[in-house]
Amino acid sequence: MSETAAKTPADFWFDPLCPWAWMTSRWMHEVEKVREVEVRWHVMSLAVLNEGRDVPEEYAEAMKAAWGPVRVVIAAQQLHGDEVVGKLYTALGNRIHVEGRGVTDPEVIPEALAEVGLPASLADFATQETYDKELRASHDAGISLVGQEVGTPVIAVPGDSGRQVAFFGPVVTPAPKGDAAARLWDGTLLVASTPGFFELKRTRTAEPDFA
Secondary structure, three states: OOOOOOOEEEEEEEOOOOHHHHHHHHHHHHHHHHOOEEEEEEEOOHHHHOOOOOOOHHHHHHHHHHHHHHHHHHHHHHHHOOHHHHHHHHHHHHHHHHOOOOOOOOOHHHHHHHHOOOOHHHHHHHHOOOOHHHHHHHHHHHHOOOOOOOOOOEEEEEOOOOOEEEEEOOOOOOOOOHHHHHHHHHHHHHHHOOOOOOOOOOOOOOOOOOO
């Protein structure tokens, strides 16, 4: 891969709660190795997305817990810059998903902050609305590209017409590596950039494989 070639920005919206977004994000790390792509990380919120919706009680409780991690990530972005977002997401995701500790473990956020060298005081924002306006703006920027019927992740890249080509997913497990990651990226861009293409889907028969 040429070191001098301009890299294509790929904007990626995630909620740390979502295991499928986590799988897609690990694939995108692989894509950065095999294609001239640079991921720019943004938060969206499943809690915001599901506001006012009639959802099962168990899922509604999960949405309450979902506020904490996204609030901490958006606070870190606002106070310490965009470059910390992807790193903090990785630190959170490894604990939430790979270690299977979920978002209710009170040590997940402090440990993730410490790992990436961010102040422990950022954990306080998990229960504060200080940056909810910015969180909602980030969420809206992503979801407005694909519509309210989908969730996280959302990926957007520059299109031939100058407008962004955006799509939900891909939903995949395990995260492809090497040439397989490159082929999936190329194919995803091909279908997403086809005028009039909206959906390609089949029933999930496997759970996320975090190995």
